[in-house]
Amino acid sequence: MTNIKKVSQLAGVSTATVSRTLKSPDLVTPQTREKVMKAVKQAGYRPNWLATSVKTGKSNSIVVLVPNLVNPFFMRIIEGIEQAAQEKGFSVLLGDTQGKAEREHEYASMVLTNRADGLIQLDHSFPFSDNDADLAASIPMVSVCERIAGHPDYPFIELDNYAAGRALTHHLIGYGHKRFGVIAGQIASQIHHDRLSGIKSVLTEEGISFDEDMLVGGSYRIETGIEGIQQLLAHKQPPTAVFCFNDDIALGAIHEIKRHGLRVPQDISVTGFDNVRTSAYMDPPLTTVDQPAYDMGRRAVEVLSRMINRQPLTRTREILPFSLIERHSTGPVHQD
Known part of the structure; x- marks a missing residue:
């Protein structure tokens, strides 16, 4: 089946605009609506997922953006995310971005198009494209370890x-x-x-x-x-x-x-x-x-869940404790 990205390319608009046109056509201009609907017809797009999303208002999925899945530290965070997400009834969609902005934009757009309810970012970059930045302002998003550059209002879980x-x-x-x-x-x-x-x-x-x-x-x-x-x-x-x-x-x-x-x-x-x-x-x-990578992941889901359910947050910054583990790779300075 043709995907929404193809429709957005044909119409010359973002995927978020396509979704908004299909869900709430009164919120877009007549010119945009005409372009999108023409592209939908041309592409043969049939957004079956949209009907369910409109009924429930939620997808019960969250997107996790990971800059490098090979990194074992990130895998420990994901373990915590997966466990907490299962407990709260969310499925987890992992996006291995490799630090590339284009991949981030594509995965992040899933939240804008109702294919996911919220987003956890494990990198410091703002994952939405410039075209989608205004729409992203109300999106539930939490960052772990890093703070999202230029966007201090999003909650973050970090170490001191x-x-x-x-x-x-x-x-x-x-x-x-x-x-x-x-x-x-x-x-x-x-x-x-x-x-x-x-x-x-x-x-x-x-x-x-x-x-x-x-x-x-x-x-x-x-x-x-x-x-x-x-x-x-x-x-x-x-x-x-x-x-x-x-x-x-x-x-x-x-x-x-x-x-x-x-x-x-x-x-x-x-x-x-x-x-x-x-x-x-x-x-x-x-x-x-x-x-405490596992705990960071769990806490990120807990915060994100509150945001998705429009519950107030007591704070936007959470600092978890660290421990200095002394082993044998450090020792007295060599005397010349």
């Missing part, structure tokens, strides 16, 4: 990343480290800003300078850790400790440090972030920050 950055820094300074490197994830995100600010705040308090050239990275991939270590070791005075902004980055970093004939932590200490299941089995086991 600033405090976590401080905790990691105090831990490494306690071992005598003064030269630090940072291998970051998405530099444009609030997470990056908060973690880096936490690190720098402690360094300032301790009178330790931070060389901005020691900030590298830009994605949450294992390869980012490998490339980051290559850059950091090229410096005249390489760091004695490296903050990795997730555990995948740390895995790549440890691999590359060893490939250069160096030891962890005797030559370079390494910290991660997330405490994915494999972090305890790395060689050496990884010092990292544990995020």
Whole structure:
């Protein structure tokens, strides 16, 4: 059956406009209505799902946008989402966006066209297209871990990343480290800003300078850790400790440090972030920050459910606790 996207392409309007025309034709201009209905006829579109949606007003489905399904941290969040969604009678539609705006727009439009009741975003980007931005203002949407850039009014579930950055820094300074490197994830995100600010705040308090050239990275991939270590070791005075902004980055970093004939932590200490299941089995086991990913996912569904049912929220920001897990990838600074 021809889908609504084909109709929108033929009519030269968004999928949301097609849906609105079919559901509430009085809300669109006569010119738009004519274009859409002509396209519906041309495409042979028969929106069978619409009749059920109109009767109930709900689809009992939610969309979850995931930037990378391979990331084990996201899978833990999804476990929590799935469990809570089942308990509340929602089915979950996973959209693996790969960080691409076009994919986000397509999946997000499902909420605008009544194929889903709400949306959970696991990335920091606003998932709706410019054409659909006005319609999206009233859409139930919750972000997890990240905050949606430029849209602070949407509720979000997060960690106190600033405090976590401080905790990691105090831990490494306690071992005598003064030269630090940072291998970051998405530099444009609030997470990056908060973690880096936490690190720098402690360094300032301790009178330790931070060389901005020691900030590298830009994605949450294992390869980012490998490339980051290559850059950091090229410096005249390489760091004695490296903050990795997730555990995948740390895995790549440890691999590359060893490939250069160096030891962890005797030559370079390494910290991660997330405490994915494999972090305890790395060689050496990884010092990292544990995020309650499963609980984050559950809480996101609970908040989204209240929004879908038009129940008031007591707050739009929820901060969940973290734990610093000290393992063997960090230790005393090597004395030259």
